[in-house]
Amino acid sequence: MTAPFIKICGISTASTRDAALRAGARYIGFVLFERSPRNVSPEQLAALGADMPAGIGKVAVLVDPDDALLARIAPLVDHVQLHGHESPERAAVIRSRFDLNVWKAISVKTAADRDGGRRYAGAADFLLYDAKTPDGATLPGGMGARFDWQLLSGFVPPLPWGLSGGLDPLNVAQAVAVTGAPLVDVSSGVESAPGIKDVDKIAAFCDAASKC
16 A cells, blocks of 8 residues: 655644655645634745745645635645535635635545535545534634544545544554545644644654555
8 A cells, every 4th residue: 555645734834844844744734714723824825835845735724715815825825725614616616716726625423424525526626534523613623633434444535535633643554544545634633732833743643654
């Protein structure tokens, strides 16, 4: 089995960006959502992404973004990860209007949730299966929650896909073994506190994932 690609999400400083790149991350995620402790402005995004190596995917993580925000960040990134209530129709419009590769986060607790991703075939480019956050949560992700990985065992997603939600250096190998995920996405699992990335945890996560 080929080792999964790695996405380190919620990067907000040059030092942690560089740590993720040194460790072998293929994708760097930048959160633009004011309620998140990982929030960055479009100006910070531009600075952090300006000198990244070729071949590294820059991903803007957005929650129900309007066209004004999309127009600002479209020249700065390669992918947008939609983490709100965006419909397949909205995802398709974003992809065509802004010429962006669209990832759609699918919040999973049950098999029915998982199967909801099929609606995005033809509308998005990539699905990210994430844990459904508790009712009343103020954030749509990045809370360290995980779902039952067996829901993805033997499952054939309708699009290229990845796994997120509650991953960390200690469990990523098990997660990949159960799901066969071709990409793993981590945020809170490599932090010392909400929004504070830990360079040693980033290195440990990437090392563990690279050995899958």
